[in-house]
Amino acid sequence: MSIRERLSGNEAVATAMKQINPDVVAAFPITPSTEIPQYFSSFVANGQVDTEFVAVESEHSAMSACIGASAAGARAMTATSSNGMSLMWEMLYIAASSRLPIVMNLVNRTVSGPLNIHNDHSDSMGARDSGWIQIYSETNQEAYDNFLMANRIAEHKDVRLPVMICQDGFITSHAIENIELVEDDKVKAFVGEYKAPWALLDANHPVSVGPLDLQAHHYEHKRQQAEAMKNAKKVIQEVAAEFEKMTGRKYDLIEKYMMDDAEIAIVVLNSTAGTAKYVVNQLREKGIKAGLVKPRVFRPFPVDEIADALKNCKAVAVMDKADSLNAASGPLFAEVTSAMFVKGVTSPKVINYIYGLGGRDVKADDIETVYNRLSDIVKTGNVGEVYNYLSVRE
Amino acid sequence: MAKLTEIRWHGRGGQGAKTASLLLADAAFNTGLYVQGFPEYGPERMGAPITAYNRICDERITVHSNIYEPDYVVVVDDSLIKSVPVTAGLKESGAIIVNTTKTPDEIRESLNGYKGKVCTIDARAISIDCLGAYFPNTPMLAAVIKVSGIMDENAFLADMEGSFKHKFAKKPEVIEGNMNALRRSMQEVKGL
Numbered sequence: 001m002s003i004r005e006r007l008s009g010n011e012a013v014a015t016a017m018k019q020i021n022p023d024v025v026a027a028f029p030i031t032p033s034t035e036i037p038q039y040f041s042s043f044v045a046n047g048q049v050d051t052e053f054v055a056v057e058s059e060h061s062a063m064s065a066c067i068g069a070s071a072a073g074a075r076a077m078t079a080t081s082s083n084g085m086s087l088m089w090e091m092l093y094i095a096a097s098s099r100l101p102i103v104m105n106l107v108n109r110t111v112s113g114p115l116n117i118h119n120d121h122s123d124s125m126g127a128r129d130s131g132w133i134q135i136y137s138e139t140n141q142e143a144y145d146n147f148l149m150a151n152r153i154a155e156h157k158d159v160r161l162p163v164m165i166c167q168d169g170f171i172t173s174h175a176i177e178n179i180e181l182v183e184d185d186k187v188k189a190f191v192g193e194y195k196a197p198w199a200l201l202d203a204n205h206p207v208s209v210g211p212l213d214l215q216a217h218h219y220e221h222k223r224q225q226a227e228a229m230k231n232a233k234k235v236i237q238e239v240a241a242e243f244e245k246m247t248g249r250k251y252d253l254i255e256k257y258m259m260d261d262a263e264i265a266i267v268v269l270n271s272t273a274g275t276a277k278y279v280v281n282q283l284r285e286k287g288i289k290a291g292l293v294k295p296r297v298f299r300p301f302p303v304d305e306i307a308d309a310l311k312n313c314k315a316v317a318v319m320d321k322a323d324s325l326n327a328a329s330g331p332l333f334a335e336v337t338s339a340m341f342v343k344g345v346t347s348p349k350v351i352n353y354i355y356g357l358g359g360r361d362v363k364a365d366d367i368e369t370v371y372n373r374l375s376d377i378v379k380t381g382n383v384g385e386v387y388n389y390l391s392v393r394e
Numbered sequence: 395m396a397k398l399t400e401i402r403w404h405g406r407g408g409q410g411a412k413t414a415s416l417l418l419a420d421a422a423f424n425t426g427l428y429v430q431g432f433p434e435y436g437p438e439r440m441g442a443p444i445t446a447y448n449r450i451c452d453e454r455i456t457v458h459s460n461i462y463e464p465d466y467v468v469v470v471d472d473s474l475i476k477s478v479p480v481t482a483g484l485k486e487s488g489a490i491i492v493n494t495t496k497t498p499d500e501i502r503e504s505l506n507g508y509k510g511k512v513c514t515i516d517a518r519a520i521s522i523d524c525l526g527a528y529f530p531n532t533p534m535l536a537a538v539i540k541v542s543g544i545m546d547e548n549a550f551l552a553d554m555e556g557s558f559k560h561k562f563a564k565k566p567e568v569i570e571g572n573m574n575a576l577r578r579s580m581q582e583v584k585g586l
Contacts (some may be wrong), residue, residue, distance in 0.1 A: 006423040032435075117435070137426045171458050175432035178454070274456035363459045 002247065003181040003255075009137075009172035012106045012144040013165070014039035018049055019187040020151065022103075023074035026054035026065035028086035031117045032169035035070065037079060061086040063091035063102075070100035070207040073180035073199025075151065079100065081169055082109035082123045089127075094177065095162045096131025097225060098209050098284050100114055100379045101154030101236070102162040105147060108321075109169040110358045112338075118359020121269065124298075125322040125331045128335075133163040133232055134299040141179050144166040145249060150180065150345055151191050154237045160197075160232040168271040170359065182247060191244055226259045229300045236297055239270055246282040253302035254310050255294040258284060262291025264374035265310060267336055268319040269295060272362050279367040307343035310336075313347045315374040319390070326372035329387050330354050347382045366391045396453040399544050401459045403446040404480050405470035407468075410531035415446035416469070418537055422450045424543045424553045428582070430455055445477050450544055466542050469493060470530050475504050486510040491537050491583070493517040493530050498585035512539050513585040520582065524575040525568070532572055533579035540580045551576060573585050 007015065007339035015023065016038050025044075029220045037053075052069075056062045080088065085106060095102050109298040110120040124134055126151040133153060137143035143165065150163040167173055182190070198207045213221060223228050233253065240251040245344040256272070258280050259265065266276050283290040295302060310316050318337070320330025328334070333352035340346065353370055356362045370390065377383055397467030402420070412433040424563045429540040436442070447461045465488040469480050472494035484490060490512035492501050505512065508530040511566025517533040525532070537552045554576055 006419060006429060042441050114540060168458075170432075170435055174428055174435065176459075178423065178428050271458040272454055274458045277456045361460045363462065 003183065005179050006176050007105055007140055007179050008035075008174050008176050009140040009143045009167045010035040010107065011039065012140045013147050013158065013167070014043070015181065016144050016147040016187075017077060018043045019147070019182070019184050019384075020049055020075075020077075020191050021049045021188075023152045024052045024054065024066065024069035024076040025078065026056050026062045026069070026076065027078045027080070028059045028062045028084065029079050030059070030330055032109055032119075033079045033081040033084070033105065034174045034217050035173070036105060036107070038228070045260045057367040058389065060091060063095060066102045067091060067095050067098065070095070070102050071098065071199070075155075075194040075197035076100075076180045077104065081107045082111050083346055084126065084252050085123050085127060085263075086111055092127055092130040092132060094210060097221065098160060099160040099228070101151070101160055103150040103154055104145070104162065104164050106141070106164050106166045107173045108166050114358075116358040117169075119171055120359070121166075121319075121321040122323075122357075123212075124164065124267065125165050127164070128299060128331060130160065130350075131229070132299060133159075133236075133297075134231070134234075135163065135165050135174065135297055136295065137165065137167040138271055138273045138294065140167075140172055140175070140177050143172060143180070143294045145177060145243065145247070145251065146296075148187060148191065149236075149239045149243055151194070153192055153232060154169070156235045157197065159228050159235050161225070161228050161232060166270065169271050169366050171271045174318050180247070180249075186246060188321075190243070195224055211304065212248055233297075233300050233302070251296060253295070253297045254305045254309060255296055257292040257294065259291040259293060261289055262312075263289040263295055263314045263378060264316070265291040265313045265372060266319060266367070266370060267295065267332065269298070269309070269332065272321070272367070275362060275366050279364050279371060282364075283368075283371055288371070288375065294378040295332075299330075301339065303339040304343065306336055307339045307345045310340060310348055311345045313348040315377040317351050317353055317370045319353045319355050319370070321356045323357065334386040349377050351377070351383065352390060352392045353388045360393075383391045396451050398449060398451040398455070399466070399542060400459050400464045401448040401450070401466045401538065401542070402464040403448075403466065403468045404472065404474050404478055405444055405446070406474070407442045407444050409466075409470050410468045410529060411444055412446045414468075414531035414535050415448050417531070418448050418538060418555065419450075421535075421539070421550055421553050422448075422545060425549050427452060427545070428454050434460060443474055444573065457554075464488065464490065466538065467536055468538055470534055472496065472501070475501070479506075481505050481508040484510065485510065488523055489513055489541050491515065491534070491541050493534055495519070511541070513537065515579055516584045517579065520578050522577050524570070524571045524578065532575045536576040536579035537583045540583050547580060550553060
């Protein structure tokens with residue numbers, strides 16, 4: 001029997017970390033992710049885990065310590081937000097290119113400036129090409145479940161890449177909601193023991209990690225990294241299938257909500273997808289064929305699945321909680337439309353909304369205005385402005 | 395059709411409005427309901443106005459936004475009424491519950507024509523009498539349960555007693571005072 005609880009997103013992830021009991025956690029506090037290492041350090045102090053907790057002096061050091069630990073053959077984890085991850089920047093790429101299966105909870109917060117502690121996706125979207133797998137979470141439950149699946153994906157022999165589990169700062173991280181926890185012994189059996197295929201501490205099989213890699217092999221190593229990211233798609237689905245057997249909770253690369261006959265659809269990540277589901281239900285009661293596509297996995301990008309999900313729609317709005325500031329669109333829009341184009345899905349009209357920057361609250365009414373706009377596009381055939389801002393004072 | 399109750403808390407930093415919203419979520423959770431409890435984080439300063447929210451429902455809640463049309467508003471400090479639009483969006487089928495020494499009719503005069511139920515509770519007096527110090531969130535929590543009827547009163551009291559026994563395991567002498575504060579608040583809330 002699963003355990004019925006009520007936890008915030010941060011409590012849920014700290015609980016998952018406790019159940020996994022990794023070898024090393026290295027972290028530096030930053031709002032809104034601070035509670036995760038805070039709770040975890042109390043688990044360490046109370047002897048509930050035997051993890052080596054490294055209270056480092058910066059996020060650059062946090063990621064460096066995870067890299068050192070992971071290269072040594074340990075299972076290593078961290079959590080951060082926003083500018084904390086900015087300070088990890090060069091080490092993010094080194095973790096990924098060294099093929100180290102580090103797991104991080106990124107509690108999404110806008111990257112300053114202007115200075116702001118609240119949620120948007122500018123931190124994770126900025127790191128989208130760093131070589132990390134990125135998995136997004138609508139709720140505390142999904143943050144917990146995704147975190148339990150992360151090691152299995154990261155450590156898989158065909159993948160060997162670091163994984164970033166994203167959840168919305170404050171909206172998910174600091175809100176208490178119902179959650180079903182998995183029993184400790186089942187988590188332990190599911191996640192399993194980590195046996196690094198090579199390790200700096202394995203003196204009988206000496207290896208080098210992170211040496212100079214110039215024109216002769218750098219390109220081939222990047223190509224291998226790219227192949228690992230391609231392989232991750234299948235592994236993420238296999239791990240999700242096994243997780244479903246254990247918990248009954250089904251996960252895939254994307255979640256489709258009311259998409260079977262949808263004429264208009266929104267594509268959106270993380271907690272706003274929940275608000276959008278509420279709006280879809282209301283519109284359906286009025287006979288409007290509205291649907292929702294929530295990419296759970298953003299890296300690797302589910303090109304085929306997204307193109308297929310949207311192919312029968314008449315109008316689609318892709319919503320970005322981060323702006324590329326490129327005078328064209330947000331990042332999710334660019335990737336969704338690219339996926340549609342290369343798969344020959346060219347009949348839906350597609351628009352982009354930037355929304356919720358710096359924690360601007362996203363109300364059900366706001367989402368409804370987007371669906372109304374899509375209905376108008378279907379009626380009139382007139383797309384109008386493609387690159388839009390939702391609920392901003394102009 | 396899901397039975398959803400939405401509550402907005404207004405308080406001042408340090409008065410425990412956020413804690414009260416989390417305690418309410420706990421109590422409702424323990425009676426088998428789906429809950430959300432979340433504060434609106436701003437600059438955290440003692441005495442600054444703060445807002446916290448609860449959604450309580452018999453089905454899973456998917457909306458993740460603040461609450462703009464609450465069924466109930468709880469005002470933990472009546473001096474906020476002058477500076478914060480506490481009745482904004484408040485449903486007239488619902489109620490506002492204010493911690494004050496004033497009567498419901500006196501409070502109504504400063505509520506910009508709000509036509510719903512106005513309830514008052516002197517949480518300060520109850521807290522000082524029962525706990526010997528000013529912790530308004532315990533009596534306010536009981537007043538919300540009484541006014542809103544979102545859960546059975548006896549189930550709520552039994553659940554709170556369990557929570558206090560756990561929370562105050564090292565200070566069992568304060569449990570009875572807290573329980574008395576809850577019971578008195580349920581009896582003394584005015585304007586029902």
